[in-house]
Amino acid sequence: MLITHPASNFLGHYALRDLAALGVASVGLATRYVGNDTTLIMENCVLDIAAAIGHLRGLGYERVVLVGNSGGGGLAALYQSQAERPDLTSTPAGDPPDLTAADLPPADALVLAMAHPGRAQVYTEALDAAIVDETTPFTRDAELDMFAEKNGPPYTADFLARYRQAQIERNRRITRWVLRQLAALADRSHPASSPDGPTPDDLPFVVHGTAADPRFLDPAVDPSRRKLTTLWGPAWAANFQPATLGHVTSLRSWLSQWSYDHSRANAPRCLPKVSVPVQVIYGDADCAAFPSHARQMYDAIRHGDKELVEIKGADHYFQGRPDLAQEMCRRIVDWARQ
Structure with missing residues (x-):
């Protein structure tokens, strides 16, 4: 084994x-x-x-x-x-x-x-759909906030459908940005003989809000005997603390590991x-x-x-x-x- x-x-x-x-x-x-x-x-x-x-x-x-x-x-x-x-x-x-x-x-x-x-699927299922600006995680879309009391839990079928689609779209939005950054790096490339040396072919970036799966708060979503928590503790805190899944990644790793459409x-x-x-x-x-x-x-x-x-x-x-x-x-x- x-x-x-x-x-x-x-x-x-x-x-x-x-x-x-x-x-x-x-x-x-x-x-x-x-x-x-x-x-x-x-x-x-x-x-x-x-x-x-x-x-x-x-x-x-x-x-x-x-x-x-x-x-x-x-x-x-x-x-x-x-x-x-x-x-x-x-x-x-x-x-x-x-x-x-x-x-x-x-x-x-x-x-x-x-x-x-x-990883790409489970990561997307936990992306915080309420985040509308990747640089300011607390600028939030109230209609897509699973932590907002008005939305649940329990969550309606309509909210879950909108939330899941918004999670996929957020992943794709990040992917489009990653592809633009890689293209920009390629455009900036210059030979190793340059005084500054070769241009890096990859860069790191931060993704906020990676522990926001409605299953963490609502037992009726994918019913099981689980406790309503995450592997890193309560969902709201885990959603933002640095040590949770995929908070820091590189451009190339995003495509291979976290991209909903690109990861194999x-x-x-x-x-x-x-x-x-x-x-x-x-x-x-x-x-x-x-x-x-x-x-x-x-x-x-x-x-x-x-x-x-x-x-x-x-x-x-x-x-x-x-x-x-x-x-x-x-x-x-x-x-x-x-």
Whole structure:
């Protein structure tokens, strides 16, 4: 079992000991972007998974199961789709790598555990739609403010439809700005022999309001047994505190990692290309990866060798419930052996 995530340090993943106790060799992967996703390029993470699977094959392992956990779900699906049917010749910004020319040994099976469909999707579902000026997060559209009492919770179907569309449009608005900035950088380029040296080909920027999913406040939206909170605490504070998801990124990383239209690490788009068995496992008390996410990924698999598993009472990290983490590992191992 190889457990992966784009940026988290999985070298000490909580499932490793439980999987080993069940007689399965298991390893966690830390990509080159471990602990810092500000310049993360998903296509480079694909190469890192390839190196790990290639190493395991070299050690003599005949069967390798790729486990995408949490944000690793979209990445694992992208990897397996490219290993089976490579078609990406560059990043969304037009940079290397060319995955059609890379050595991408396919995994024998895929597990999407406590996973969401991809960083760009879950990020867009949490973008604060009320922010109308990227430089002033408290200049807000009152009609699209999920934190305004007049709008809910509970939220009406009409508000949710308008809110979700506004989230996508905000993501696309940022993407259009990113593309203009990259074009401007290209126009400013000059040779390394210049007194000032070469012009940078990337720049950082800040995105405010990244923890504003209505599911964080309204239990009727995507019903489950979850607590009404985020992985970083109450939604209003988490929405603005610097340490939450994707507050700082670079232009090129935005396109590869966070852009709703450009990021390729999207499980529902990748899974139709996957031919190996796939297991989707989710917890019904998870406040980060929701039941609809699991169903969306499961439904995207076109073949019949698939399984959807619910772990009742499990939150995203199995906090205080090591027995449920063990149950998840048992379900993975039993399925993989079958």
